[in-house]
Amino acid sequence: MQSLRLRRKPAPAPSAPGPSLADILPHLEDDAAPSPPRSLFGEILDWMLAPLLLLWPLSIAVTYLVAKSIANGPYDRALESSAIVLSQQVREVNGRVTLQLPLSAREILRADETDAVYYQVLGRRGEFVAGDADLPLPDEEDRGHAGLVSLRDDRIGGNDVRVAYTYVALPEWKGGQPVLVQVAETLDKRARLANEIIKGVILPQFVILPLAVLLVWFGLSRGLAPLTAIQQRIRTRKPGDTSPIDEQAAPQEITPLVASFNELLEQLEQSVQTQKRFIADAAHQMKTPLAGLRMQAELAQREQSPEELRRSLAQIAGSSERTAHLVTQLLALARMENYAGAGKLAPMDIAELAREIVKDWLPRAWTRRIDLGLDAPDAPVLVMGNRLMLTEMLNNLIDNAIRYTPQGGHATVRVVDDGAVALARIEVEDTGPGIPAGERERVMERFYRVLGTSAEGSGLGLAIVREIVQQHGGEVAIDDHVYQDAPPLAGTRVSVTLHRPPVENPA
Helix, strand or coil: CCEECCCCCCCCCCCCCCCCHHHHCCCCCCCCCCCCCCCHHHHHHHHHHHHHHHHHHHHHHHHHHHHHHHHHHHHHHHHHHHHHHHHCCEEEECCEEEECCCHHHHHHHCCCCCCCEEEEEECCCCCEEEECCCCCCCCHHHCCCECCEEEEEEEECCEEEEEEEEEECCCCCCCCCCEEEEEEEECHHHHHHHHHHHHHHHHHHHHHHHHHHHHHHHHHHHHCHHHHHHHHHHHCCCCCCCCCCCHHHCCHHHHHHHHHHHHHHHHHHHHHHHHHHHHHHHHHHHHHHHHHHHHHHHHHHHCCCHHHHHHHHHHHHHHHHHHHHHHHHHHHHHHHHHCHHHHCCEEEEHHHHHHHHHHHHHHHHHHCCCEEEEECCCCCCEEEECHHHHHHHHHHHHHHHHHHCCCCCEEEEEEECCCCCCEEEEEEEECCCCCCHHHCCHHHCCCCCCCCCCCCCCCCHHHHHHHHHHHCCCEEEEEEEEEECCCCEEEEEEEEEEECCCCCCCC
8 A cells, every 4th residue: 555645835714615416316307297197996997897898798608609509509410300201212123213292291301490491312423312302412421331420511492401311232233332311401490499598598697797797896996995994094194193093993905005105204204304303404504693793793893993893793603604614514414414316336546545635625625734644555446436425524534523623733534445345444634633532422423512612613513414324324433643642632533334246256
């Protein structure tokens, strides 16, 4: 580690550097007007009713197919029976295939008040034997075995028909084939029965569907009643009521939401208490210097001697400077306590930042005849931090060191890089009067000052430092700075420990 002592020739002391309110607070932009939020009740209702309304036409289609299947069953069996009875009447007489069907039986076969019935018998060579000659033949691949009845859909005369056909095995002769027997009928009875079944199923649904919608509406209203109750309790709260909501009264599904809301209320309560404490402290601390300024101004008005008047004006200027310093530190403390950007930490070189800040404070140190130095390594020392907040922290530490160090003393800012993987340390030490061990925790409280201290101060510098370090997840400690062994004289060393950036594991 290389020790570097920085000095400059005496120059007019500028005001202590520090970030302004505009530098710290982010610029806010107006977002586009958001669309109005949807109702949870309406969202659930949509997702429940939309599938129900989509399934209703599908239910009608499935019901129609099932109704057709139900209607086809008995009529297909009757058609199969007619084909079997007709095949039993096929005979071979003198080498010719004949249908021995009495006229009365043929009339019974065609006696259907609703549908038209057709039949056909073809001989061994495919010759027409009896029935309706224009009845379509089955396809070759649909040819069945003799004695078995098969069914197919076909058309005759522009009408859809249902056909039952079978092959009759007669005593073979050379070149012969089984006899084809077919019976067909139109589909009017089947369609009528299917429509009656559909009407019997669909019509009750017109009553059930609206009833289901009402039941869904009622069930949702009852199910969301606890949400409505919580909403009413929140709306009836007084503006200043930040007490937590009872999680036991909330449904299990929104308990995490209520817990998060309670955490937000707790943070809001802390923020409100911080603001109240700040206002009370500011009012208390500003009351005395402002009263003193007014008294000094009144005394100056009464002075007749130019020398006394100049002395009074000098006192007013000094009091104004102290009051301005107090206001600046009050505003800095308020910014640090409410700074939303503290969580946005990024890797930064704390050694480089310390060099820049120490250079800015050299003129004021020379004005007070204090030797201000920097002890920092040449290599970067990276920490996870917010540059504006760490600048405010170092400004307050150096200001305290210069303010409490007597003339002719020295103060040192040290950046310690001890090779620790997770931590880095910044130290600011001086040759001032030191802080007793029993007072070191209390001096970091706001407006607390050690009794008997002659240096002027507001009691806010170390409170600001602690607030910034806490927001960075670090630690701050106050120790003795022994700068003389015999007799031992102890100044003050303030140590701040910050986290380093995480080390990436090599792939």
